[in-house]
Amino acid sequence: MAGLFRPTAADRCRLLDPGAGIGSLTSAFLDRCHPGDLRFFAIDVTAFELDGLLHAELARSLSRFTAHTQLTHEILGGDFIEQAVNRVQFGQTPFTHAILNPPYKKIGSASRYRLLLRQIGIETVNLYSAFVALTVALMAPGGQVVAIIPRSFCNGPYYRPFRDFMLERAAIRHLHLFDSRTNAFKDDAVLQENIIIVLERGARQGEVTVSASTDDGFSDLASHTHPFERIVLPGDPERFIQVPMTLEPNAIERSPAVACSLAEIGVGVSTGPVVDFRLKVHLRDLPGPGTVPLLYPAHFRGLGTEWPKPGLKKPNAIQRNAETEKWLYPNGCYCVVRRFSAKEERRRIIAGAVRPGAFDGTEMLGFENHLNVFHERKQGLPEALALGLAVFLSTSAVDENFRRFNGHTQVNATDLKLMKYPSRAALIALGEWAISTATAPTQAMIDGQLAKLTL
Template sequence: MANMFPVSSVDTCRLLDAGAGVGALSCAFLDRWKAGDHCFQQVEATAYEIDDRLRAHLTDHLAGYAGVTPNVIAGDYIELTAKPDFDSPGYTHAILNPPYKKINTGSAHRLALRSVGIETVNLYSAFVALAVAQMAPGGQIVAIIPRSFCNGPYYKPFREFVLKRAAIRHIHLFNSRSTAFKDDEVLQENIIISLECGGDQKDVTITTSTDDSFSDIASHVHPFNRIVFEADPERFIHVPTSAEEGAIERSSVVCCSPEEVGVKISTGPVVGFRMRSQLREMPEPGTVPLLYPNHFSSNGLGIVWPGESRKKPSAILRNDETEKWLYPNGFYCLVRRFSSKEEKRRIVARVLDPNEIGDSPMVGLENYFNVFHDKKKGLQKELAYGLAIYLNSTAVDQQFRRFNGHTQVNATDLKLMKYPDRDTLINLGSWALQQNEITQESIDMKMEETL
């Protein structure tokens, strides 16, 4: 992180480390200065730390550098800085490993941030936004944070705030969450991002490594319009991991919203743990089929119901309490909502064929699904299969991973994706229905031909 700062010749460096802990990041930055990488005459180091047990170590560490004026501040960075009479200290550099915790809507933190024009939902994004607001023109920020801010509606105000005030210079992505932060049980995909406040947005350097050893680091430079698409109102931040454009980007065929295709996307309405008394392990009189992702077939595009040795129920009672949560039996494209970071595929889609669940008039679709439907009714058969072919393609999976660092596939993410037009999807579905066997290779070959 210290090496990601460009060489600076300002006379006095004003360094910010918010949530400094014992000062590991500040010390790394100061060590680089002492090694001659920067030409500062002096450093004013401001470090915020809320934990009483850590501050004594932090103070000792900063005091060990000649030419450094340390200012260790006890307390909550947000509470102490996010005030209506906010005045920027004009920091020239900031190095951050902020805390990760959701901010409740009506909390003191949320209200304090709002008073200075910052709307965000997590402490890490709040720390970064405040740091951006406190920087001098040309100020440099390097922060290690979850990648979750790159997409989704909740972080849109934060993305807009940062992109309006700063230029992205460098993003480093760890390809393996489990090895890079194995000692900390980190459950998110993390990046290191370098920002220049008030800078002109130019090309962006993207580096990747498997883990924190950086032994296999790879680097590419991309134009900014490959990082944030010009026509994207959501301002999603993409992290391409190769120099070449993906097949989806290059294709003029992929140009339609779900609405233009004529489909709706919703989260499965049956929340199993809230309806335990209504669930049954196997079908019985008075029940209708209930599907979970473990009913997905391991081969092909279909489902296996009720199956054997299932860990989840396969039926739900149909009565006045459950009726509003059920869908009419029909053809639906179902996408699994959860995966693990290291799985081969982030997006996994299957088709619910009504013939696979008998003659039941209704079906229960559990909350672990995203459901492609037609106003809560089934889709045209060929369209359902065409969507499954498209969503299961390697090209779509690679494109999705460029802007989504979650292991969760949200309905909102799928709604914001582009799709081939309805006729093209129907043609894909017709092709799928004529195949004796569907493999990943055959899907990708067909998609390459189509795109």
């Protein structure tokens, strides 16, 4: 992280480290300054650390550099968010550099933090994005920020205001991705990829360097430079941040046949409406009188459905009555996608298809909340269209393309809405191919169909 700062002509550095701990990141920055790689006549360090028990060790870490560096430092306890908001409001001397590994914790919509941040135009849902936004706000023009944070800010509606705030005030210079969710952070239960981001306050946006390594050893470091148009796609209303891993466009980018929105093909996607713990009294282990099928991710295998599944440890059915009726869909053909993947799972998007013949003529179906459901105005799809969507979403190219902006275990309906799809006719042709295939199609067979798509 310290090596990602660019030399400047400034002779004085004002470094911010919010959440400094024992000073590991600041020490790395000062180590780089010592041999003259970053040349400053003087360095002022402001280190925020909420835990007073760490202050003595933090002071010792910083004091090591005073012998060979014109260094002054201050260690501030208390709440960084509160103090940073005050600094922004009163226009205190801004910083030229910042290095941070912020805390990760959700911020409640009515919490004190949310209200404080709104005072200076920051709307965000997690401490880590609040720390980054405040740090950007505290930077002088040309100020450089290097942060290691979860990748969840790259997509999804909840982080849209944060993306807007960041992109309007800073240029992205570098993104470094750890390909493994576990190898770089062995002591943590990491459910999403972490990313190092380099920002420059008030700079003109240009090309972005994207690098990746499997783990914290960086032995297999690979790096490419991309035009910004590959990082934030022109015309993307959500401003998702893509992280392309190769210079060459992938099969989705190259295909002129993949250019339609879901709305253009007349399809909607929603999160499964049955939240099982809220309807627990109505759930049944196995189907019986007055019940309808309840479908979980475990009921799907390949492109098909396995229902019921005795011994599943999940209910197979839900009672149909006045309390559950509004959460049910008419029996029909649907495409479904799992909302969550397991850590290090081979695929991020796992799609399947529902066909009414599997449910003995039942009138209604229940889709549990861990599924995303493709439908037409809450009704079923034509069989070939449902299967065509499942085939398209099961291609390796779609999965690779999705991973460019999604780095965690969740696949949201919003993400699926914003993807591009083949035309309705092309999807139906894919579905007809799947219906006519004598055996379950292999991954190679599915991937081969993508190249045959026509407009």
